[in-house]
Amino acid sequence: MFPKINPTTTKAWQKLAKHFEKVNDVEMQDLFTSEMNRTEKYSIQWNNFLLDYSKNRMTSETLELLLELADEVKLKEAIEAQFTGKLINETENRAVLHTALRDINNLKPDVKATLSQMEHFSEKIISGSWKGYTGRAITNIVNIGIGGSDLGPAMATEALSFYKNHLKTHYISNIDGDHVMETLKNLDRETTLIIIVSKSFTTQDTLTNAQTVRSWFLEKALESDIEKHFVAVSTNLEEVSSFGISEENTFTLWNWVGGRFSLWSAVGLSTCCAIGYSNFEQLLNGANEMDNHFREAPFSENIPVILALLSVWYNNFFQAETEAVIPYTQYLSKFVNFLQQAVMESNGKSVDRNGNFVNYQTGTVIWGSTGVNAQHAFFQLIHQGTKLIPCDFIAFKEALYGNEEHQRKLLANFHAQTDALLMGTKGTEVENNFKSFSGNRPTNSLFIKKLTPQSLGSLIAIYEHKLFVQGIIWNIFSYDQIGVELGKKLALKRLNS
Template identity: 70%
Template sequence: MSFPKVNPTQTTAWKKLQYHFEALKKVHMMDLFSENVSRKSDFSYQWDAFEVDISKNRITSETLSLLFQLAGETKLKEAIEAQFSGVAINETEDRAVLHTELRNFKTMKPEVTEALSQMKVFSEKIISGVWKGHTGKPITDVVNIGIGGSDLGPDMVTEALAFYRNHLNLHYISNVDGDHVMETLKKVDPETTVFLIVSKTFTTQETLTNANTVREWFLETASEVAIAKHFVAVSTNLEAVQKFGIASENIFPMWDWVGGRFSLWSAVGLSTCCAIGYKNFESLLKGAHAMDIHFQETDFSENIPVLLGLLSVWYANFFKTETEAVIPYSQYLNKLVPYLQQAFMESNGKGVDRNGNEIEYQTGSVIWGSTGTNAQHAFFQLLHQGTKLIPTDFIVFTESLHKKIEHQNKLLSNFYAQTEALLYGTKGEEMETPYKVFQGNRPTNSIVIKKLTPYSLGSLLALYEHKIFVQGVLWNIFSYDQWGVELGKKIAVEKLAKLQKE
């Protein structure tokens, strides 16, 4: 089974969409709602604890029909089958893309089952206090040292699930800027801290620089023998890890078939597992797997990741939008946007297609945003009255974890008010000054979830992973390599050599 390589602009559907766009581009969504009183229900989708409303988009049923045709002509269904079948769809690196196997408990690979068991045992020892530091004191702090996918995912999930956290203090060191590592070390006690070094090759410059600095700091008050009780690694480079002083039983695996930005489900998420406990970590995985099944098995007409991915293509390639905003109305999700920035922009920021040809159409939208309601007092002016069209995802959980009903009602009222204001604007109202006019007709998706739990968070993150996949297939690009980060690394090594000689 080969991965499809279809130039979308050469399809019949693309040409039809161009004509359709010309007819629809100036239509106001208000008129579409007036013409169809059941539009909201017609364009809303229920799945599990999710309700996804795409009615506030500049689309009609014909738009979706043509987008489904485009998905068919670019062989999206075949691409989905290829990924889940383990085909090496990351062809430039000759790797399969199977992060979904990290959360499929029915057909889980033996090595994944073993790694999860190892994570369970380790995390329970740390949480219970059975694991002691070299002076006999229980562990109070866990520090994750990594960068990119070895930092953004675990940090984001640990923050998002803070409600479910135990007594451990979690810290994340990523930037090679020495200020980051030194400020973190001020907060921890070497006798009661475990450091998790997460690096597939154990050669990543930022991670190894920080790890060595931490090691030197630790050895100021302890012997090298003590390293075994305070340092753990997630890596494939066993020789380098053991040379660092880490005991073989404290090494967790990584695999080539899991890309870094999709690795939080693996032992890369060990810090999260320690923070929320193995049971909650497993629930996170199961929530993601439920979305995997939905994506793999549901008809495109009801398939939420497919629908959201198709809408992105519609805006990027026909309306020529260049960015998408994501606004989670939950302070717990304040690190979701940086995580999605890497996931989307490292995956689909490509200018060469799967046939090796330079691309002449838009790919890889810029992802940005912040939490509501903070964002309303920051950049919503641009969303409402700016000259740029910015499709926006609004995410909210209807149930308050802390049962603060007054706060929650005000949060929800703002969530619904903003999408409505972006839709309607001041259309039909007489304004005394043009400066108060809102044109409206600004597209939004509403993702409404019952409650923030490990399970629902897993589903939400998997939803976005599959949206990335859909975009990549339709744009005919390889979403799972990241050659674009290599050139800067190479030049930095050369610059460093020069600086060290001076």
């Protein structure tokens, strides 16, 4: 039985409420003075990752109570229910097994077959042995999708640009016709491959864009040429076939894979082609390693669990409604957009797993941008504004191109910002209130050795598991997205009126 416990009825929640009254005004600067080993005490080293969560408004008692809360809501049982394929997405009667897509040493037969299909297909595209209708090799790939069928692969492909081959990748998502035509205007039909990603192959946005691209293609080519330039990621073979795409060029999906967790599947075909199958497999491996850590590590040493518990602490006790994510690498410029869907579509719920409206806050608003750009954009609000905004800082120790001067300055900014948010101007004399910084602003620092396909896989998986833990604590179903359906229905009603 999947746990369905109202967190506010637990003993730990009641203790946390009382504890919050005692520590609400405690300043982190004083905590660091009284705990000389605070950084070491509140850090987790795992593989090439280091999470430093010492710069948070918490004490050892806070952490103990948060861990008690995790036990009381039966988080361990919930984790096992997900990993063992229980139908935890009860509103849709589905299992949630995106972790099974990346368990390379223990793959389901159908997943293994699809990965093999992706490997062989991507090798043909990359090598140039796959020819277009005029006999020329493919040079450009256009992915047509929406939501998770776009945000995941677009983010991963951008993040792994350093590992890309000669293929140029493009992503069409918005039903805005200008977006479509702007993408197509410099493409050559003879050397362009189109990947249409739609589980149902009926999604209005995706199919409208696909038909527009199809019409563009047929301005110069024949219907019989479609099979050389269009492939599909879908379960609806009938609709795919009527579009002109053969079954051989169709990659399957499963109903136990949610869209926003699907980049590990054939939805990631564009990424697989862009970076090559061996790198794509490393992406899967990295996520699988984090899956094992999440499933096996004690909660006190568990990176996703700790991040989730701290998020609940701020959201539900400090009433901090937003969290900022600041990656100090331009490669992760699309990471926050990806997280916004993953987190806010998952945990933007007001009905609990018992079917009751909640009387406490769920979900968090995720926003952010890459450092150092963010420092010159919205950091003023975080430093001196009236809102409490917990931040995750993400940095890679090694630069991919080896430019040490740039990397040294980048990391200096990373460390300086978390120090400034912690200390402010406390203990120093300032000329006036305008130059006063209160500090005491919470941050997590996630240090990773190097941006590789493997480390990116682990990083993404951290946030997937974090949102799962949050959803378990808030007693909501994180894996449906009923909230996106009403607008779709009303749009169709307007179109048909």
